[in-house]
Structures are given as structure tokens and as C-alpha cells.
Amino acid sequence: QVQLLQSGSEMKKPGASVKVSCNTSGYSFLDYDVTWVRQAPGQGLEWVGWISVDDDHTNYAPEFQGRVTMTTDTSTSTAYMELRSLTSDDSAVYYCARAVTSYFDPWGQGTLVIVSS
Amino acid sequence: QSALTQPASVSGSPGQSITISCTGTSSDIGVYNYVSWYQQHPGKAPKLMIYEVSYRPSGVSNRFSGSKAGNTASLTISGLQAEDDAYYHCTSYTSSSTHWVFGGGTKVTVL
Numbered sequence: 001q002v003q004l005l006q007s008g009s010e011m012k013k014p015g016a017s018v019k020v021s022c023n024t025s026g027y028s029f030l031d032y033d034v035t036w037v038r039q040a041p042g043q044g045l046e047w048v049g050w051i052s053v054d055d056d057h058t059n060y061a062p063e064f065q066g067r068v069t070m071t072t073d074t075s076t077s078t079a080y081m082e083l084r085s086l087t088s089d090d091s092a093v094y095y096c097a098r099a100v101t102s103y104f105d106p107w108g109q110g111t112l113v114i115v116s117s
Numbered sequence: 118q119s120a121l122t123q124p125a126s127v128s129g130s131p132g133q134s135i136t137i138s139c140t141g142t143s144s145d146i147g148v149y150n151y152v153s154w155y156q157q158h159p160g161k162a163p164k165l166m167i168y169e170v171s172y173r174p175s176g177v178s179n180r181f182s183g184s185k186a187g188n189t190a191s192l193t194i195s196g197l198q199a200e201d202d203a204y205y206h207c208t209s210y211t212s213s214s215t216h217w218v219f220g221g222g223t224k225v226t227v228l
Binding site: 045107 | 119150151153155162163164165168169174206208210214215216217218219220221222
């Protein structure tokens with residue numbers, strides 16, 4: 001079945017960077033895009049960005065532009081999201097999801113990122 | 118503050134029907150049919166329940182249905198069951214540079 005397995009929890013200091021991985025299986029990696037969404041504690045979902053796997057074209061939400069980079073490794077069917085210049089406001093669970101034109105399905109299990117001094 | 122507006126909570130008794138609204142603007146829900154709904158149990162990842170306003174993925178109960186009128190989308194759960202007790206999030210594509218916007222989420226409580 002289609003699965004997205006994310007890397008484990010991370011604890012970072014303010015100003016640092018974090019790179020989260022999303023290893024996919026059960027489908028042809030090149031046939032679908034990947035999107036990233038985050039959820040701060042007790043909050044709703046927030047779209048971070050989208051990467052087209054076949055041509056590496058990216059779209060980032062304006063609030064993350066300049067601080068986020070999404071990449072893929074087609075040899076391992078893995079997507080990555082790197083977020084730089086972390087602040088406490090970036091503490092959240094980060095999800096990857098397989099992206100179809102109009103929806104996201106399925107989702108990874110989430111990666112908790114805690115930013116604290 | 119989320120771009121789409123959802124009620125914070127909705128409750129109902131087993132067997133009843135409830136409807137969750139998701140209000141956007143003429144830049145998102147009002148102009149695109151790319152509205153989807155996700156169910157999320159505490160500590161779990163979101164699960165797709167409805168896509169493109171009213172389509173149900175394979176495996177999702179037909180007790181879940183979606184609709185749209187103007188700038189507002191709705192998710193209806195009929196025959197409420199204990200397992201429906203969860204958060205529900207709506208999302209829509211938007212013509213703004215944000216591309217995708219979410220609602221703040223609605224907690225459904227089965228009494």
C-alpha cells in the first residue's frame with residue numbers, strides 16, 4: 001500500500017536549520033508531487049509548500065519563502081524539506097503528503113520539530 | 118488566523134447528522150472546486166475524507182458527504198458514530214500566492 005514514512009523528532013536551537021525526510025513506497029514516485037504541511041501545538045494545519053517530483057519545480061507559501069527548500073531524491077523515492085533560521089514559532093509537527101492536483105493523500109506520520117534554547 | 122473559517126466545535130448524539138461549514142472567499146472556495154476535507158484523531162496524521170467538494174475516496178464511509186454553495190463548503194456526517202469523534206479540517210486551492218489555505222479545524226464531539 002502507499003506509505004510515507006518520515007524521519008524522527010528533532011530538537012533544535014533558535015537560528016539553526018532542520019531537514020525532514022519523507023520516504024515513500026507503494027507507488028511510482030515520479031507520478032505524483034509531494035506537499036508539506038505543518039501543525040503547531042493545538043493549532044490548525046498550515047501549508048508550507050509543494051514540489052513537483054518530475055521536474056523539481058517548487059511553490060512555497062510566502063511566509064516561508066527564502067527560509068525553506070524542498071528537494072527530492074528519485075533514487076530512494078524520498079522527499080526532503082529543510083527549514084532554516086528556526087524560531088520558537090516553527091515548533092510544530094511537519095507532515096509530508098502525496099499531492100494530487102486537488103488534494104493530499106495519504107499523509108506521513110508527522111515529524112515533531114521543537115525549537116528551544 | 119486561518120484563511121478559511123470553520124466553527125471551533127460541533128457536537129451530536131449517535132445516529133444524528135451534523136454539518137461543518139468552511140467559509141472562504143471568491144479567491145478560493147468561491148472559484149475553485151479544489152475543496153477537500155481531512156479527519157484527524159489526536160496524535161494522528163490527517164486522513165482524506167472528501168476531495169473536489171463532494172467526492173469520497175475509496176474506503177471512506179458514505180455517511181460522509183460534501184457540498185459547496187458560493188464561498189462556503191460543507192461537510193455532513195450522517196448517522197454519527199463514536200469513531201467520528203475527531204477534528205475535521207477543510208482546505209481549498211486559492212488564487213493568491215499562498216496556493217493552498219486551510220480552515221482552523223472543527224472538533225466534532227459525539228455525545
